[in-house]
Amino acid sequence: MVVIMNRIYDTDVIVIGAGAGGAIVAKELAEKGAKVIVLEAGPWYGNAKWPNPNSEHGAVSSSDYEDLSIDLLKKSFTDLEEDMNDQVTGKFRWGPANRNLPPWTRKGGVVWQNAGVGGTTLHYFANSPHAIPQSMDGIWPISYEELVPYYERVEAQLPVHLAPVSPKEELFYYGAKKAGWQYLNNPDVSVPGYRQGINAILEVNPRINDPDFDLQNNNTVGCTLRGHCVNGCHIGPTVEAVAKRSTLVSYIPRALATGNAEIRPNAFVIKVLTEEAEEGIHAIGVVYKDTWTGESFELYAKVIVMAGGGIETPRLWLNSGLPENPWVGKGLTNHWFDTVAGIFEEKVLMDILGVSDIKPYTGQNSAARLDIPGIGTMITMGMSPGIYASLNYVTSAKGYASLNTPDPQAAWDVEGIVSGEQLKDFMREYKRTLSILLFVDDEVNQRNEVGIDPNLRDEYGYIPVIRYQPSESDTVKRDQLATYAAELLRAAGARTIIRANWNPELFIHIMSTMRMGYVVDVNCEAYQVKRLYIADNSVLTNGIGGPNPTLTTQALAARTADKIWDQYFQAET
Amino acid sequence: MQSSYVQTTLQAFADAIIPRTPRLAEEYGRIQYYGAIDLQIDQFLIYELEHYPVPMALPTAELLNVAATAWLISQGYFGRGSLATLAPLDRLKAVTMLKQQQVELTALPIIFQMDPELIIRITDALNNYTIIGYYSEWSGYGTTKLLPPQERVMEFIPISWKQVEYPGPSLGYRVLRPYRFDLTNIVLAAQGMQV
DSSP: EEEEEEEEEEEEEEEEOOSSHHHHHHHHHHHOOOOEEOOOOOSSSSSSTTTTTTTTTOOBBOOOOGBBBBHHHHHHHHHHHHHHHHTTTTTTTTSOOOOTTTOOOSSSEEOOOOOOOTTGGGGGBBOOOOOOHHHHHTTSOOHHHHHHHHHHHHHHHOEEEEEEOOOHHHHHHHHHHHTTBBBBSSSSSOSOOOEEEEBBBBBBBBBTTOOOSSSOOOOOOOOOOOOTTTTTOOOOSSSGGSSHHHHHTTTTHHHHHHHHHESSSSSEEEEEEEEEEETEEEEEEEEEEETTTTTTTEEEEEEEESSSSHHHHHHHHHHHHHHOOOTTBBBBOOOOOEEEEEEHHHHHHHOOOOSSOOOSSSSSSEEEHHHHHHEEEEEOOOOOOOHHHHHSOOSSSBBBBGHHHHHHTTTSSSSBBOOOOHHHHHHTGGEEEEEEEEEOOOOOOOTSSSEEEEEEOOOOOEEEEEEEOOHHHHHHHHHHHHHHHHHHHHTOSSSEEEEEETTTEESSBBOOOSTTTTOOOTTSSBBBSSSSOOOOOOOOOOOOTTTOSSSHHHHHHHHHHHIIIIIIIIIGH | OOHHHHHHHHHHHHHHHOOOHHHHHHHHHHGGOTTTTTHHHHHHHHOOOOTTTSSOHHHHHHHHHHHHHHHHHHTTSOOOOOOGOOOOHHHHHHHHHHHHOOOGGGSSSSHHHHHHHHHHHHHHHHHEEEEEHHHHGGGGGGGGGGOGGOOOOOOOOOHHHHTTTTOOOOOOOOOOOOOOOOOGOOETTTTTEEO
């Protein structure tokens, strides 16, 4: 314990949330010499202190790299999609470690987030592109160039690589070229075009195509193209060498290795504590609850970093009674996803690829992309059949396809929720189906927000309420993007094209609810509460033009760690 | 144990989404016949709904049957409807009435009257749960499938995986392609210049 200004501090820095952003801040500050405690609401998989993370409380915290256990990780990550990703009971749900308890409630939509050390990077595809420069320059309070060194730092640490090509990516590139898109080979994308995916997955094992390479007893480093990114990757000889670079296996082990970081899972922060002093209101600590016992604890630190994600961070601000600000929780962007899938004949695939199917459950879940600045992004998507069918065929605002009259002008053949014999017929052709996931560059609008319900509470405070209504311009862009995707699939030779047309109440890229320039300053410190920083998707000033936001949030988090150190700790050393 | 009322209703829903398909079986092999009824997806729906933040199986079944009644009335019939007695396509039409807010709110279970948005959430969730239950590993848990998640064990390969030719989890695939990008027309994106 350290006593400064007559206060007893438990640590230098408290980080709320061990996800994409929190883990980066923790590691960067611990490496500089700050003592850091990370409070994470969900479980910790692959740690000897929690041998049965979903059925027993286990220890309070771990601060020892030696606690990491690849055997336990492999035991928890079963590769079974319902076990891992079921939204109600899955290991990657938004809910407590104890799977016999219900998930945590949000109102306003379905949110696909993970609680746990690693946060939503536990199931993310690991796509790691930069922001579109023109979506930042002149709009954000900092320039794209300002962020580039931090992108490079995080890219080296994770690390980030160009993604490998398996049949589904090759088919996508073939279609993109045929449809007239240009190939891009630069990370700074300012013109439309297709390019190799760029992701935080270790390079493919060099022996992967060798028939003598023993996949069953493989204990070497490298991705094996097995298609379980979303269901939890555990391929590697140690936790830190696991192929898909969730922060669980990248930044968290590095943070522990410094000897300065302690991570407490099962710890849900319910309040940020502040104090009024000469420097104004400043953060001094937090209250958190143990998700197994319900007990409350207080912790004090010199700096508090909120990194609970685009929903929980504004919720925590509001539940803590922090100062009013017209932009807290406001300006939500969500990329308003959609999918367009194409079914191919065997002969067509044979002619293009020399094989009669693409098996979307093989290869990395998402490894090819096409960005169209000003409109949005498309990426390939393939995985196990339950999630695949769910995202492509039953997630729709358009009602049941069998009740819809097809629009003869549309670039697709079927639109809406596919059901009945047609669904089974399409899924029968799962092996020959290429799916494209679309992200719209949706506008910031103050009416789109995360607030709290005035009446409904759970044990962690008033529950979050999400309100999101895309603008007319967002709708136009999305229809355009879906048309481009359908044209790409048609150019590649798809026989049947299905557009899902997702409802806007499905939240995956939850961004810009605590925007830089509005709620936080250029250093990501809250304007109204000193010593309180934010390091998650909520500080993005907008939806960065459409690309996957994680790397941008991580680059910003690395930068924020530098700023925190310079502002509050440099002088002490 | 859930009442047969709940089970019959949710089975009718799941069956409308993933029916038995004799025509596909005739054309592509017997395995294509089986549907949600055979994999007991109604039990998955009940499990999921009962583990929602508040138990929802009974109110959801009531919701679906109120929708069935509304559908019948809209077609000029009278009396109390049930989803299970409607033809599959009509079941979907009834559910669509819920989503389009064409069903009198006061006729619904109280939990939906208090939170009308929940009607949309639950009907979307039913579509999604049906699919996840059917195409995921869940039916393969066999005799353990209704136990708490930590106690389940895989007993066999689900019929649905055979239908879609999914081989199940794998430790790797030898599918790396020696693909070369066409570099004759590279665009240096930052400058938008051809080289």
